[in-house]
Amino acid sequence: MVARTGVFGALTKEHREQLMSLAREVSFEIDERVYNEGGKADRFWIIHTGTVALDLHVPGRRAAVVDTLGAGELLGWSWFVPPHHWHLGAQASSPVRAYEFDAAAVRELCGKNPELQHEMCTYVAGVIAARLRSARVRLLDLYAPYGAGEVP
Numbered sequence: 001m002v003a004r005t006g007v008f009g010a011l012t013k014e015h016r017e018q019l020m021s022l023a024r025e026v027s028f029e030i031d032e033r034v035y036n037e038g039g040k041a042d043r044f045w046i047i048h049t050g051t052v053a054l055d056l057h058v059p060g061r062r063a064a065v066v067d068t069l070g071a072g073e074l075l076g077w078s079w080f081v082p083p084h085h086w087h088l089g090a091q092a093s094s095p096v097r098a099y100e101f102d103a104a105a106v107r108e109l110c111g112k113n114p115e116l117q118h119e120m121c122t123y124v125a126g127v128i129a130a131r132l133r134s135a136r137v138r139l140l141d142l143y144a145p146y147g148a149g150e151v152p
Contacts, residue, residue: 006072007046010123015116022106023099028052028092034075037089041078042103047071050096055089056135063089064142066135077131079103080124088131 008016026045028034035041037057051070055063066088069075075098078086084103110117 007074007120007123008072011116011119015113015119018109018113018116019101019106020099022101022109026098026100028096028098030092030095032092032096034090034092035086037086039086041076041084041086043100044074044076044079044103044106045098045100047073047075048097048099050092050094050098052090052096053093054131054135055091056139057089058143064139066138067131068093074124074127077124077127080107080120081128088135 007019011019023046025048028050034045034052037055047069049071051068052075053065054067054069055065058064075090076086078084080103106120110120
């Protein structure tokens with residue numbers, strides 16, 4: 001049974017079932033690279049168990065971890081927004097089990113079902129906003145002078 005959190009909680013039962021009909025179960029070992037920033041975003045995952053670190057390339061330094069995702073969370077949103085290239089990198093920080101989805105198949109399903117497309121678009125937009133906030137805060141923590149991240 002699929003938990004009704006994250007994207008599953010954002011979809012109606014019918015749409016959840018339609019989406020899950022396209023899923024396949026996959027796993028990633030600890031420290032396994034899931035995808036690299038700039039690569040082709042042709043799939044996405046919903047994490048079932050484990051954690052994945054999202055990182056951002058910082059020239060002249062090692063990649064900065066900007067967020068960590070866990071159970072029920074969407075791994076990858078770049079598949080939804082052209083030009084479909086990863087905006088961050090991702091690496092398993094523990095053993096991970098996830099549902100993997102072919103992005104083209106999901107976009108096709110959304111194209112045939114405006115209600116599903118609206119639910120997915122609303123959810124993915126929220127994910128993008130949360131990841132942007134998280135990345136901003138983390139990068140300010142790492143690289144800005146003390147107090148530079150304060151918002152009036």
